Amino acid sequence: MGTFARHWTRIAVTLIPLVIALLHASGAMPLGFLQRFDEFLYDARLRATMPKTMDERIVIVDIDEKSLAEIGRWPWGRNRMAQLTDELFDRQQVAVVGFDVVFAEPDDSSGLKRLRQLAESELKDQPGFAARVDQLAPGLDYDAAFARSLRKRPVVLGYYFSSDRGGGRTGVLPAPVIRRQDLNGHPIRLTSWNGYAANIEQIAMAAPAAGFFNPIVDGDGVVRSVPLIAGYEDGYYESLSLAMFRLLLGAPAVEPGYARDRFFSRSYQGLESVVLRLGQKSLGIPVDNRVAALVPFRGPGGAQGGSFRYVSASDLVVQRLPAGSLKGKIILVGTTAPGLQDLRSTPMGETYPGVETHANMISGLLDGRLMVKPDYAVGYDVVVLFIAGVALALALPLISAPKAVLVSLGVLAAVVGLNFWLFLGVGLVLPMAAALALILTAFGLNMSYGYFIESRSKRELANLFGTYVPPELVDEMVKAPDNYTMQAVNKELTVMFCDMRGFTKMSERMEPVQLQELLNAVFNRLSDIIRSHRGTIDKYMGDCVMAFWGAPVDTAEHAHLAVQSAMEMVQAVRLINDEHREKGLPDIGVGIGLNTGMMCVGDMGSQVRRSYTVIGDAVNLGARLEGLSKTYGVDIVVSESTRKLAPACAWQELDRVRVKGKEQSVAIFWPVAPADALEPAQSQELKTWAAFLKAYRAQDWEQCDLLLLNLLRMNPKKYLYELYSERVASMKLLPFDPEWDGATNFENK
Known part of the structure; x- marks a missing residue:
């Protein structure tokens, strides 16, 4: 808890993107760019995992540019549509036909309407004219001819819903597949319209089924999903793809599918599935909270896309296709001609044939391969965000930058891996954008805070202490810079005074620059030994070095380390003297005093000059002991308090002394050797x-x-x-x- 308390600011900074992400996920503060990012990620996952194979079961009869050039501009006469329908069922023996077009107006292209007008007006007195018109009527009534072709055949007509201020209505709607009373008082939040354009009554009554072909267009203008059920007034109607699928299954009844493991109140506005029931058998089709399903695109669209076979409508009308070529196929009649405006923007491209979206839906229904964004997607997103955000907030501030990269990558991989597993294995499309943005933002904020805020304090700390303490101690200090300041405190420390002897004589014989180089070389050797034993160099005073152990970094073995340093410094001076003899220089000596006790350590001095140092009686005693080393003919003099904390040495007591300014006598010692080497x-x-x-x-x-x-x-x-x-x-x-x-x-x- 203490560690978390020291890093509470950094943890709070890391939690900022978590709060924003949770507000977005819960709908309290939706962020448009995250919604677009989620759609982009869905599109990328879809393109990466689509099968890119042809579904041989479904054929698209295309009213393409070739057909328009050969048969004539659209709309064609209903006699042509009757020819096309008869060709499909009689010669080609297809299984079912769905029309992704609407026949919303009567066909007067035969001239029958004008002949009847003449028979009732200008030519009513012409003998036999009206009778002749009645004789010709069956052959000239193209709507009746088309209706005869549809009757008693597995055909699904298309129509569309609309929403406008006037709520325009043309044609005849089919019977709804679910009525409001079938919901048992459960309101459903789904796509609803207030108008429609359906087929004329004569044609609508001839076909056994009809379905709307409206897609759902997302905010970026892309079609990703199709509602399976849509609402109009008190009825709920099926889509073109669902109607064709039901016809293939034998026209099972449609029922609302509620989650079995959840208690629903009247306030719940969603379905878990659309249930198709035929006798004792039932099939549940999963849907999202709009009673829609995502289009399971198989690959690129169009005749060259390779997902479905395209046959030009004119080839069927003029019977170029051999008989039985389409036997048992599911037929969708639609158009890819640009002028007929049935090209959609989808994740597969900006000019995707609208008829092929229905082909993909039917293919997905047949294979049970529909992707759906479940109603609990919000809860999933919130849980993932909370776990990932809290984990990063608690972990990133406490670890180094390389480990932070690994942890962030690990959390990122876990989120992406779980999402892809649910996508590929279960067919669930769950949000991921907010989680990715959270992880990247949390990492970026944490690293930025660490660099710009904590790194600054660490650099300041290194600048403050770098000249006093060893680099490895500075490295320890910067891990928790808030624990170290220059503020004075009382602590038990061990202080050392090391005086070099013989430099006075050498200064009389050497040039100042030579003496400086020699003194610096000796100081470097001795300072390295102090630093290697975690000592803090206080200052250099002429030919004397002052150091202490136990601050700024707490060191339990400060006395032991100080004694080790002193013994190694004595050995180093002996090696230096060996070098001096080879150069013809005189020997130097060393006198070291060590004392342990309570001292005041901190930043001392004036506005002009300050330093990190120690003061107190224990420090003064250490300086006195250094002076006694020459008196007793030894290199090191250690107080009894230091000797007690360094039991690893064999000691020789030198004396009991009473130095100036002290009434109590103290025992002084000399370290003979390590106890195990005596x-x-x-x-x-x-x-x-x-x-x-x-x-x-x-x-x-x-x-x-x-x-x-x-x-x-x-x-x-x-x-x-x-x-x-x-x-x-x-x-x-x-x-x-x-x-x-x-x-x-x-x-x-």
């Missing part, structure tokens, strides 16, 4: 030395002389033993002092 001789020497210090503080000078003799035999060159030999010699001249605590007082800094 040699037996060294171990024996330390035991002897511990016995000596005990005798020394008890003022047992004879025992001290004896132990010192042994110690000098073990290590004759050690200055510490010579120092204590002189002290014992001096102390032996003084009387026994019961108040003496064994500490050595130092008044100098």
